[in-house]
Amino acid sequence: MKKIFYVLSLLIIASMVLTACGGGSAATEAPAAATEAPAATDAPAATEAPAAATEAPTAVPTPTIPAPVTTGGEGCAPGSTQVTWFVGLGAGSNADVVPLEKAWVEKYNKSQTEACVLLNIVYNTGSNSYDALRALVAGGNAPEIVGPVGKAGRASFQGAWADVKSLADAASYDLTKYDPQLLDFTSDEGVLVGLPFALFPSFIFYDKTLFDEAQLPYPPHKVGELYDGKPWDLATFQDLAMKLTVDANGNDATSADFDPKSVTQFGFFEQWTDARGIGAFFDGGIPYDAATNSAVIPDSYTAAWKWYYDGIWTNHFMPNADYQNSDQFNKGNLFASGNVAMSWTHTWYTCCFDLSKTSWDIAVVPSIDGKTTAKLHGDTFAIMEESKNKEVAFKVLTAMVTDPELPIMYGGIPAVAADRPAFFAAKDKAAAPNVIDWSVAEAMLAYPDLPNHEAWLPNLADANSLFGAFRTMMDQTPDVNMDEAIAKLKSDLDAAYKKAAP
Amino acid sequence: MSAVTRTNLASVPSRPRVTARTRRQWTYGFLFLSPWIIGFFAFQLLPILFTVFLSFTDYSASSEFKLGNFNFVGLDNYRQFAIDPLALPSMGVTLKFALIGIPLGLIVPLLLAVLVNSRRLLASSLFRTLFYLPSVIPVVAGTIIFGGVMNAQSGWLNLSLQALGITDPPRWFTDPTWAGFALNLLAIWSVGNAMIILLASLQGVPTELYEAATVDGAGPITQFFYITVPMISPVIFYNITIGIILAFQFFVPALLIGGTNGDPQASLLFFPMVFYREAFVFSRMGYASVLAIVIFVVTMLATGLLFYFGQRLVYYASGETS
Numbered sequence: 001m002k003k004i005f006y007v008l009s010l011l012i013i014a015s016m017v018l019t020a021c022g023g024g025s026a027a028t029e030a031p032a033a034a035t036e037a038p039a040a041t042d043a044p045a046a047t048e049a050p051a052a053a054t055e056a057p058t059a060v061p062t063p064t065i066p067a068p069v070t071t072g073g074e075g076c077a078p079g080s081t082q083v084t085w086f087v088g089l090g091a092g093s094n095a096d097v098v099p100l101e102k103a104w105v106e107k108y109n110k111s112q113t114e115a116c117v118l119l120n121i122v123y124n125t126g127s128n129s130y131d132a133l134r135a136l137v138a139g140g141n142a143p144e145i146v147g148p149v150g151k152a153g154r155a156s157f158q159g160a161w162a163d164v165k166s167l168a169d170a171a172s173y174d175l176t177k178y179d180p181q182l183l184d185f186t187s188d189e190g191v192l193v194g195l196p197f198a199l200f201p202s203f204i205f206y207d208k209t210l211f212d213e214a215q216l217p218y219p220p221h222k223v224g225e226l227y228d229g230k231p232w233d234l235a236t237f238q239d240l241a242m243k244l245t246v247d248a249n250g251n252d253a254t255s256a257d258f259d260p261k262s263v264t265q266f267g268f269f270e271q272w273t274d275a276r277g278i279g280a281f282f283d284g285g286i287p288y289d290a291a292t293n294s295a296v297i298p299d300s301y302t303a304a305w306k307w308y309y310d311g312i313w314t315n316h317f318m319p320n321a322d323y324q325n326s327d328q329f330n331k332g333n334l335f336a337s338g339n340v341a342m343s344w345t346h347t348w349y350t351c352c353f354d355l356s357k358t359s360w361d362i363a364v365v366p367s368i369d370g371k372t373t374a375k376l377h378g379d380t381f382a383i384m385e386e387s388k389n390k391e392v393a394f395k396v397l398t399a400m401v402t403d404p405e406l407p408i409m410y411g412g413i414p415a416v417a418a419d420r421p422a423f424f425a426a427k428d429k430a431a432a433p434n435v436i437d438w439s440v441a442e443a444m445l446a447y448p449d450l451p452n453h454e455a456w457l458p459n460l461a462d463a464n465s466l467f468g469a470f471r472t473m474m475d476q477t478p479d480v481n482m483d484e485a486i487a488k489l490k491s492d493l494d495a496a497y498k499k500a501a502p
Numbered sequence: 503m504s505a506v507t508r509t510n511l512a513s514v515p516s517r518p519r520v521t522a523r524t525r526r527q528w529t530y531g532f533l534f535l536s537p538w539i540i541g542f543f544a545f546q547l548l549p550i551l552f553t554v555f556l557s558f559t560d561y562s563a564s565s566e567f568k569l570g571n572f573n574f575v576g577l578d579n580y581r582q583f584a585i586d587p588l589a590l591p592s593m594g595v596t597l598k599f600a601l602i603g604i605p606l607g608l609i610v611p612l613l614l615a616v617l618v619n620s621r622r623l624l625a626s627s628l629f630r631t632l633f634y635l636p637s638v639i640p641v642v643a644g645t646i647i648f649g650g651v652m653n654a655q656s657g658w659l660n661l662s663l664q665a666l667g668i669t670d671p672p673r674w675f676t677d678p679t680w681a682g683f684a685l686n687l688l689a690i691w692s693v694g695n696a697m698i699i700l701l702a703s704l705q706g707v708p709t710e711l712y713e714a715a716t717v718d719g720a721g722p723i724t725q726f727f728y729i730t731v732p733m734i735s736p737v738i739f740y741n742i743t744i745g746i747i748l749a750f751q752f753f754v755p756a757l758l759i760g761g762t763n764g765d766p767q768a769s770l771l772f773f774p775m776v777f778y779r780e781a782f783v784f785s786r787m788g789y790a791s792v793l794a795i796v797i798f799v800v801t802m803l804a805t806g807l808l809f810y811f812g813q814r815l816v817y818y819a820s821g822e823t824s
Contacts, residue, residue, distance in 0.1 A: 127762075131782055138567040157564050321676045325649065326656035386566055461784045469763040476676040476766045 075109035076116035088129030089153035147381030194380030198412025241267030284449035295493035637694035678769035
């Protein structure tokens with residue numbers, strides 16, 4: 001009797017402990033739009049900046065964050081090696097993509113007997129997916145594969161990625177079939193951390209309804225094409241953007257009666273990028289001089305930032321932070337509001353507005369001082385250094401990057417040119433009845449920002465934080481002396497670079 | 503001599519015998535307490551000790567938490583704190599918030615409690631419910647709602663101010679002059695808990711005190727300051743103590759509104775935010791641990807000072823005053 005009572009007591013205590021430690025979370029789907037790229041962490045050493053990198057959208061905080069999605073090895077062969085695939089540092093955690101990912105995993109598990117892929121999807125909002133991955137690594141449960149992930153996401157876990165080249169060599173996987181430039185895209189500080197997978201060129205998304213209302217011709221679809229008889233350059237572009245900016249009284253931003261305090265429609269917005277991305281509108285550049293380990297702000301960045309700032313506070317064709325976060329402009333996802341005529345962003349933005357209900361198309365970026373620059377992102381899947389099954393993970397990785405279904409899923413143009421028609425056909429289907437001129441996207445691939453706006457910098461996490469704060473300052477603050485602000489940024493960057501480990 | 507000793511020994515009370523029953527009761531007592539004890543050691547004491555340990559290392563959250571990934575750096579992290587250009591200003595942001603927020607967080611719920619305690623108020627139950635209701639809304643949801651309500655361009659607040667003739671209302675969350683105060687206003691939204699506690703306390707004040715005061719000719723204001731406030735002073739003291747602790751931990755709304763940079767222009771860079779950035783943005787767990795320890799020490803000191811100086815002003819009906 002006494003023993004039974006003891007056992008009963010222990011059971012009650014165990015259940016109380018389990019109840020106390022267990023967590024439940026309500027899962028409500030709340031797909032939201034991206035605002036800013038996550039900050040990254042320190043980098044060990046400086047190397048030549050990669051040609052291009054990726055920044056995937058992260059979402060604004062929402063009251064209810066969907067619970068992580070995990071799979072339990074559906075379709076796996078008995079005795080197969082477990083390979084965990086973590087999704088959350090970039091695209092891939094939106095509710096509409098999750099079922100496709102689960103289906104892909106099940107299909108893959110059934111197709112072979114060596115690997116058993118387990119999914120772990122953490123909704124990418126704020127920094128929670130980054131925190132989740134950190135917790136997994138710190139707890140000794142590092143996933144095998146992480147992705148899709150771009151340059152900025154990888155930089156947040158500097159040094160945590162395995163060298164894929166040695167894995168490819170061990171598996172006799174032929175890397176020569178890839179364009180060397182693409183291999184550079186997927187290398188961090190000279191180490192190949194993935195296989196080329198998908199590219200995300202940038203271009204101008206435009207709302208045809210707003211152009212039609214203003215009775216203005218659509219922007220050019222080919223580099224070098226004239227717009228309304230004028231060269232498609234910065235002056236023409238700004239003039240067009242101002243004509244498409246309208247206040248509550250119907251005056252556009254070129255009118256003397258225009259009221260900047262009651263704008264109902266903006267002509268242009270550089271959506272979901274940081275200060276380096278804004279700088280890349282004028283040309284590629286890197287704010288770092290490796291020879292002196294000091295900050296150097298490229299002239300093109302300085303010019304682009306001043307143009308951007310004046311666009312908000314003097315010429316009023318771009319929204320300030322109050323407009324950006326207002327209900328009327330969809331709280332950060334501005335183009336989707338239907339009140340922004342042109343937005344400069346990447347292919348991945350097809351994730352985030354109603355492709356079929358919005359009347360839209362894409363146009364080439366204007367030339368600045370005779371040069372066309374379209375900043376470029378490129379995603380991959382990476383294997384973690386702490387992974388316990390790297391060889392099997394590499395086999396899964398090769399299947400992922402060569403499956404034409406995955407780029408369609410994530411909105412990236414396939415790295416392999418032969419797979420692109422299928423990608424565009426799938427996008428056309430989603431955008432119908434719109435007929436999108438995808439030749440623009442392919443054309444913009446030829447004008448990447450070099451050096452890339454996400455290229456490595458010493459102490460990248462601190463540097464990214466400074467660039468993020470600088471953009472927010474431009475968005476929020478009137479009457480800024482931009483020369484002084486840029487000088488301060490340079491000085492802060494210098495301090496951050498010096499803080500980096502030698 | 504020996505007789506005295508014997509007498510003294512006899513006067514010493516004998517140690518109570520621990521019977522088998524008492525031992526069994528102790529065993530069961532500890533067994534049933536063990537969930538809390540295990541939880542306390544595993545989830546509170548151990549992490550605190552690890553925080554102290556990490557503060558002497560350069561551990562980065564990007565690597566596995568295991569031996570070999572820690573390098574002892576002595577007092578480097580503490581030296582870093584002394585020269586951190588963000589540490590002192592962010593403590594200033596926190597203190598400024600506390601200086602406005604703690605009095606507001608006491609006065610507003612006290613006034614509401616007095617209001618809903620009034621016999622002259624119609625449908626007082628309804629008002630109690632309405633005032634308490636925001637407390638059950640999650641802080642993240644509440645903050646996002648307020649982000650919209652206080653948006654300078656489309657928020658109801660500024661639209662209302664404009665309707666009242668204020669042509670250039672504050673840019674609440676984008677102007678560094680207003681952002682901190684806007685969060686103070688936001689915090690008032692959820693004073694329901696404090697109001698309920700104060701209301702319960704108000705209802706515990708003996709009515710005969712008011713009756714006697716009325717007979718003596720004391721008006722409502724005199725009664726409030728000379729009867730009500732002293733009688734509920736223990737609860738006021740409790741609310742101030744909790745207010746101080748929460749003010750030093752204030753963080754989530756600031757993160758949601760101002761991001762990890764504490765925008766606009768670091769005006770919302772509260773001290774816990776600097777800790778959060780170091781730990782979870784920059785992965786510098788060693789230095790972040792120092793900041794966590796600083797928050798702990800400062801909060802302890804502030805609470806200790808409050809107890810030392812403040813409790814003398816508290817009136818306990820039972821007679822114990824500090």
